[in-house]
Amino acid sequence: MDRTGMKWSREETILAFDLYCRTPFKKITKTNKDIIELAKILGRTPSSVGLKMANLAHFDPEIRKKNLSGMAHGSKLDEQICLEFINNWEKLSLEAQEILAKKRGTTVEKALHMEDELALIPAGKYRDAKLKQRVGQYFFRMTVLNAYSNKCCVTGLEDPRLLIASHIKPWSESNEKTERTNPKNGLCLNALHDKAFDRGLITLNCNYEIIVSSQLKNESMDEYTRVWFMNYDHKKIIMPSKFLPDRRFIEYHNDMIFQR
Numbered sequence: 001m002d003r004t005g006m007k008w009s010r011e012e013t014i015l016a017f018d019l020y021c022r023t024p025f026k027k028i029t030k031t032n033k034d035i036i037e038l039a040k041i042l043g044r045t046p047s048s049v050g051l052k053m054a055n056l057a058h059f060d061p062e063i064r065k066k067n068l069s070g071m072a073h074g075s076k077l078d079e080q081i082c083l084e085f086i087n088n089w090e091k092l093s094l095e096a097q098e099i100l101a102k103k104r105g106t107t108v109e110k111a112l113h114m115e116d117e118l119a120l121i122p123a124g125k126y127r128d129a130k131l132k133q134r135v136g137q138y139f140f141r142m143t144v145l146n147a148y149s150n151k152c153c154v155t156g157l158e159d160p161r162l163l164i165a166s167h168i169k170p171w172s173e174s175n176e177k178t179e180r181t182n183p184k185n186g187l188c189l190n191a192l193h194d195k196a197f198d199r200g201l202i203t204l205n206c207n208y209e210i211i212v213s214s215q216l217k218n219e220s221m222d223e224y225t226r227v228w229f230m231n232y233d234h235k236k237i238i239m240p241s242k243f244l245p246d247r248r249f250i251e252y253h254n255d256m257i258f259q260r
Contacts, residue, residue, distance in 0.1 A: 008052060011099045012042055013081045018096035020053040021183065022142045024149060024241040025063060028053045041103050056082060062242050089181040093139030094132050112138055136181040141165040144186035147240035152190040154210060154232055164194040168204075168249035170257070183243035196229075203258040204250050209236050213259045 008016075019038055020028070029035070030046035035053070039046045057063045058074035059082040085092035094108075101108045109115050114134055121127040144165035151158050166189045167174065174180040187204075189197060196202045201216040212233040221229075 008075075008077065010077065010081070012044075013052070013056075013077055014085075014092070014096055015042070015099055016049060016052045017056050017081050017085065018092060018139075019049075020056045021092070021243075022139075022146050023053065024146060025057065026241065028057075041100070052078075059083075060242070062244060088177050089139065089183070090132065090136045090177055093181055094135050096139075097135050108135060136176075140181045140183065140186060143183040143243065145188050147183060147186075147243045148188035148238065149241065151188065151238060152193065153188050153237040153240070154193050154235075155190055156238060157190045162190050164189055164191060166194045166197055168245060169252045170198075173252075173256075179249075182246075184246040185249045186243070187237070187245060188240075197253075198257075200253075200257040200259040203253050204237065204245065205254070206247050206250060207236065208239065208245065209234050211258070215259045 015038060019034060023032065023034065028050050030050050032046070032050070035049050036046045039049045042049065055074040056078050059079050097108045097111065101111045104111065108131060109118055112135065114131070117134070118127060118131060121130060145160070145163060150160060150163065152163060157163070166187045167180075168185050168187060169179060171180055174182075174185065179185050187197070193202065196216065201213045203211050203213075205211055210232045212229060216229060
């Protein structure tokens with residue numbers, strides 16, 4: 001069905017907002033393959049989907065701070081969707097995947113290749129919770145990596161096989177609605193720096209600079225590795241295009257995780 005020119009529905013706007021969260025602002029164009037794919041699913045043009053995403057940017061506080069020109073004609077529905085999900089990322093990720101699966105005539109499990117993982121879990125609350133968790137983790141990874149243009153924020157490494165969407169405040173300690181899948185609680189790190197960050201051997205300060213623990217500085221290692229680690233001490237991370245790390249999470253990592 002061709003919906004070009006028709007009023008956007010709540011479901012369509014949720015899908016546009018979900019994609020907006022996973023797309024760097026400068027890549028919101030009609031040639032973006034993800035925008036083209038969503039346009040086909042919705043029966044709209046890529047230009048229409050891109051325009052809707054730009055309208056949603058009108059309600060993004062970070063875009064406003066940067067004085068980037070999101071469209072100034074966001075609708076009441078756009079505002080409602082942004083306000084509804086801005087503090088409930090888990091709900092956004094699950095609803096978006098359920099809508100997509102329905103439109104594609106499939107299930108969330110199949111769409112995200114989770115059938116084998118969930119096959120042995122009987123239907124019920126535990127299975128639903130497991131699915132919700134996996135969908136949230138997928139959303140978190142995609143959103144965080146795209147915010148950092150798929151580059152390690154410390155080294156600039158771009159190989160996706162070595163990149164991890166790291167939680168600043170650990171998943172196990174985070175509120176499931178407001179923190180676990182919150183992209184402001186994430187950093188894109190290579191596997192080694194992810195492990196060091198997870199163990200508190202490095203952290204960030206509130207100026208977004210890497211701080212190396214004295215424990216790591218005094219650890220036995222070859223000189224090349226030492227120079228490699230210390231080269232980033234007090235260097236500012238590569239900043240994300242959106243979802244700047246929340247200072248509340250940084251302070252938690254400083255106080256509760258970092259090994260001074």
